[in-house]
Amino acid sequence: xxxxxxxxxxxxxxxxxHLHESEVTTLPPPPPALVLAPRIxxxxxxxxxxxxHFSATLPPGVDTIWFEYKGLHLxxxxxxxxxxxxxxxxxERPWNLTVHFRGYPSNLLLPCEGExxxxxxxxxxxxxxxxxITGNCKNIMNMSQTDQVDLWGSVLNGNLESYSRVSxxxxxxxxxxxxxxxVDSASTKSQQSTGDAEAVGQVKTSRIPVRLYLWAVNEDxxxxxxxxxxxxxxxxSYINRPVEIHKEDGKYFSLNDAVKRLLxxxxxxxxxxxxxDASINQxxxxxxxxxxxxxxxxxxxxxxxIKCVRIQGIEPxxxxxxxxxxxxxxNPEYFLHMCVCLKVSEANALQ
Amino acid sequence: MDLKEAVKxxxxxxxxLPLNEFSLSASTFxxxxxxxxxxxxxxxxxxCPKHHLNSSHKVEGYLSLxxxxxxxxxxxxxxxxxxxxxxxSNISQAEExxxxxxxxxxxxxxxxxxxxxxxxxxxxVPVLYFRSYYSDGQPLPLSEIxxxxxxxxxxxxLESKWTFITQEEHPYLNxxxxxxxxxxxxxxxxxxxSDTYTSSNKNFIEQYLVSWFSVVGQVVGLKISLEMLNxxxxxxxxxxxxxxxx
Numbered sequence: 343x344x345x346x347x348x349x350x351x352x353x354x355x356x357x358x359x360h361l362h363e364s365e366v367t368t369l370p371p372p373p374p375a376l377v378l379a380p381r382i383x384x385x386x387x388x389x390x391x392x393x394x395h396f397s398a399t400l401p402p403g404v405d406t407i408w409f410e411y412k413g414l415h416l417x418x419x420x421x422x423x424x425x426x427x428x429x430x431x432x433x434e435r436p437w438n439l440t441v442h443f444r445g446y447p448s449n450l451l452l453p454c455e456g457e458x459x460x461x462x463x464x465x466x467x468x469x470x471x472x473x474x475i476t477g478n479c480k481n482i483m484n485m486s487q488t489d490q491v492d493l494w495g496s497v498l499n500g501n502l503e504s505y506s507r508v509s510x511x512x513x514x515x516x517x518x519x520x521x522x523x524x525v526d527s528a529s530t531k532s533q534q535s536t537g538d539a540e541a542v543g544q545v546k547t548s549r550i551p552v553r554l555y556l557w558a559v560n561e562d563x564x565x566x567x568x569x570x571x572x573x574x575x576x577x578x579s580y581i582n583r584p585v586e587i588h589k590e591d592g593k594y595f596s597l598n599d600a601v602k603r604l605l606x607x608x609x610x611x612x613x614x615x616x617x618x619d620a621s622i623n624q625x626x627x628x629x630x631x632x633x634x635x636x637x638x639x640x641x642x643x644x645x646x647x648i649k650c651v652r653i654q655g656i657e658p659x660x661x662x663x664x665x666x667x668x669x670x671x672x673n674p675e676y677f678l679h680m681c682v683c684l685k686v687s688e689a690n691a692l693q
Numbered sequence: 694m695d696l697k698e699a700v701k702x703x704x705x706x707x708x709x710l711p712l713n714e715f716s717l718s719a720s721t722f723x724x725x726x727x728x729x730x731x732x733x734x735x736x737x738x739x740x741c742p743k744h745h746l747n748s749s750h751k752v753e754g755y756l757s758l759x760x761x762x763x764x765x766x767x768x769x770x771x772x773x774x775x776x777x778x779x780x781x782s783n784i785s786q787a788e789e790x791x792x793x794x795x796x797x798x799x800x801x802x803x804x805x806x807x808x809x810x811x812x813x814x815x816x817x818v819p820v821l822y823f824r825s826y827y828s829d830g831q832p833l834p835l836s837e838i839x840x841x842x843x844x845x846x847x848x849x850x851l852e853s854k855w856t857f858i859t860q861e862e863h864p865y866l867n868x869x870x871x872x873x874x875x876x877x878x879x880x881x882x883x884x885x886x887s888d889t890y891t892s893s894n895k896n897f898i899e900q901y902l903v904s905w906f907s908v909v910g911q912v913v914g915l916k917i918s919l920e921m922l923n924x925x926x927x928x929x930x931x932x933x934x935x936x937x938x939x
Contacts (some may be wrong), residue, residue, distance in 0.1 A: 417862070448834070452869045466859070469876065474815050477707070479876055551815070577866040582864065583814040584754055607753075 346670035347432040350654050351502040351595050353381035353681035355426045355435040359388075361396050361407075365444055376436065380500050381423025381654060382673055383417060384460045385409050387498065392441060400448075405443040408451060413449055414573055418454050424679045427652045428555050428578065431683065432566035436473055462492050464675055470513055471551040471676035472583045481512050497674045505674060513605040514676055516550050517665035549584040551677045554604055556581055558684045559649070566650075569683075583663070597667050601651060601682060608646035608684060650683040706887055707880035708906075709817035714898045718819075719756050719810070722902035733778065734758065736810070755865065756810040762803040763841050778915065788829075803811070804833055804841055808913070810866055810902070817900060818878040821909050822863060822870045835860070851899045873909060881908065884921045 360374045375395045377388055389407050409416040411429055416439070430437055446453070453459065469479040485493070487509050496505035556579040563569045572578060585600045602609035650657060654671045672678045716738070723736040740754040761778050809822040825833040825841070833841075835858070847864060863870040886897070886904055906915075 419862075448869070450868065452860060470815050473876065580864065 343502055344670055346611075346669060348502060349678075351380075351382060351500055351505075353423060353655060354378040355381060356420055357388075358391060358436040358438050359441050360438065360440045361399065362410075362498050365393070365396075365401060367401050372373050372396055372399050374438075377585075379422045381421065381426075382497065382500070383422050384418060384420075384464075385422055386418045386454050386460055387457060389456070389685050390456075391442075396441070396443070400443055402428070403444060406446040406454070410440045410442070411437075412571070412573065414575070415451055417451065417575070419452065419467075421673055421679060423654060424555065424681065427655055428557070428681045431569055431652070431681075433655075452483065452518075454660070457498075464497065465490075465678060466500075467675040474551040475514050475516055475551045475676065478664060483512070485512075500642050502605055509674070510650055516548065516676075519670055541658050548587040549665075550587065550600075552581075552583065552585050552600075552604065553677050553679045554581040554583070555579075555679070556605070556684060557682070558646075560686060561659070561663045562685060587664075593663070595664050596661050597651065597658055598648070600664040600667075601648060601660070603678070605646075606684070608644075610622070645687055645689050647685045647687075648682065649685045650681075651680065653682040706883065708881075708883035708887075710812075710819065710898070710901045712812060712814055714901070715753070715812040715819065716754060718899055718902040719754075722810075722906065723756060725903055733761065752868070753812075754810070755808065755839070758809075761806050761808070761809040763806060802850050803828060804837070806913075808915070809863070809870070810906075813875050816875040816878065817882055818882065820875045820878075821913070822872045823871045823913060826867075835871070841910070841914070850934035864896055873912060 357377045357379050358374045359377060361372060363371070372395065374391055377391055379388060386407055389405075392407070393405065408418065411425075414429070415424055416429075426433070426437055441693065444449045465482070473479050475575070482611070488513065492504060493508045496502070496508065557572060557577065558579070559570055561570070581604060583604055585603055587595060591599070647661065651660065653667065657670075658667060669677050676685045719736075719738060723738065726733070727735045736758045738754050738755045739757055740752040747777060763778060773783050779938075791884050798868050804827065806823055806825050810819050811822055812818075813820045827833065858871055860869055860871050862868065882901075882905060885908065886901075
């Protein structure tokens with residue numbers, strides 16, 4: 343348990359939660375609830391605090407809790423801290439949210455039937471992470487009942503000690519320590535020990551579970567206050583793709599390298615060494631050759647620039663080794679969640 | 694064959710499809726589908742993300758087959774794993790029920806289905822996503838979808854609901870869809886195809902989706918024409934979905 347991990351687990355977002363006016367049946371309306379929501383937790387879990395606060399005023403009926411921020415419904419299976427980092431780039435303290443207990447938007451949002459749904463989503467993500475890291479879900483499927491209960495309990499209660507005890511049994515370490523070589527998957531490990539792999543120069547890869555929330559903007563801005571607002575989930579690209587680490591990456595594979603490797607469509611040079619596509623961005627040149635029309639002799643190339651990478655509420659220097667970022671800033675289900683803002687602009691390329 | 698290729702042959706195939714081969718496999722699948730499954734509309738390729746980018750980069754995407762109607766079939770047909778599907782069309786009533794160009798969906802009794810084949814970079818396999826709705830656009834609850842599935846699928850569903858059909862957000866469309874959980878795919882694809890695998894067999898990669906769909910399609914009652922499979926696969930095709938899933 344590093345200092346950084348302790349900070350992450352203690353991290354919380356102060357929320358000011360207002361009941362939607364359509365569900366207020368009393369006068370005066372109830373005051374908003376002030377809640378400290380754990381970063382690594384999930385919004386529906388706050389129902390135990392919110393229900394008592396608002397129950398006197400709710401209309402009769404069945405309660406299904408959901409949240410919105412400035413009209414945008416919040417995806418409940420995304421950790422609270424990630425939602426805040428993504429939607430509130432200029433941090434609002436407290437963060438003003440609206441809660442609903444009725445009118446669940448089931449055409450837009452996955453159903454949530456309380457703690458069980460959140461727990462199921464968490465375990466499912468953990469299985470996916472385990473699959474990415476080890477190639478199978480066995481260690482999760484084989485967890486004892488007690489361990490499962492303890493693991494989920496430790497996340498619910500924000501208990502890092504208890505979590506570390508149970509999670510270490512899962513053997514899902516991705517990087518041995520901050521600056522060493524990567525832990526290979528089981529099959530390549532055995533080949534390594536016989537020396538066969540070395541002899542034929544096989545590339546060893548590790549895969550790191552990452553969820554990247556990408557937000558691309560065309561205009562420049564100095565402060566996030568002036569940034570265009572995310573008022574629609576279609577403005578965010580959800581990239582659920584593992585980072586592939588290659589043997590030749592060496593010890594100092596940085597956060598910058600990892601982000602670029604995840605976005606080959608924006609950073610084509612970085613895809614060299616990835617499976618397949620070594621043809622870098624030739625489009626500009628090819629188009630230039632094909633269009634003989636003198637009118638179109640200048641052509642545009644798109645340039646992407648990383649404006650911001652926010653993880654657990656901080657913006658680490660992009661030169662930090664990626665291994666450190668993963669080991670210290672990942673969420674309990676072994677996914678590293680990154681909010682990335684990209685500025686994409688067109689530039690006229692010279693022939 | 695260089696050293697790298699020689700090494701690849703030594704390593705047994707793990708049942709997965711590499712990301713950069715998905716679009717090739719997808720186009721082979723949709724071409725063959727067009728050739729051999731005349732009663733259905735074609736699968737369409739949807740590139741993603743939609744924003745314009747460096748056009749030379751291989752575009753990500755998924756396959757879609759939308760608005761196929763499930764005609765209520767009798768119990769006996771369902772137990773044999775075959776369902777009757779018809780494609781939506783707004784031309785006149787037909788006498789030949791399987792000619793999709795001239796059929797109208799009976800509005801009062803048809804459930805509409807959309808199918809998407811999306812690649813999962815985590816599991817490195819294709820995943821079948823689907824959703825169902827009534828003619829008025831209202832989504833079907835899972836309990837109704839279960840009634841639509843062929844007999845053996847419904848049993849599997851009852852036994853292990855959480856690990857078979859799950860409801861998740863579509864990776865690109867920001868809406869809830871159902872999907873067939875992919876965690877076992879690699880294992881049964883290995884069972885199905887490892888005899889025919891060699892790294893130099895390009896045809897193998899192209900056939901991946903066809904082979905995959907020959908199993909997965911059965912789960913949702915979409916039977917592909919056996920002509921789509923090549924000779925080796927036809928021999929292997931004694932397995933049913935339930936054998937594989939058990």
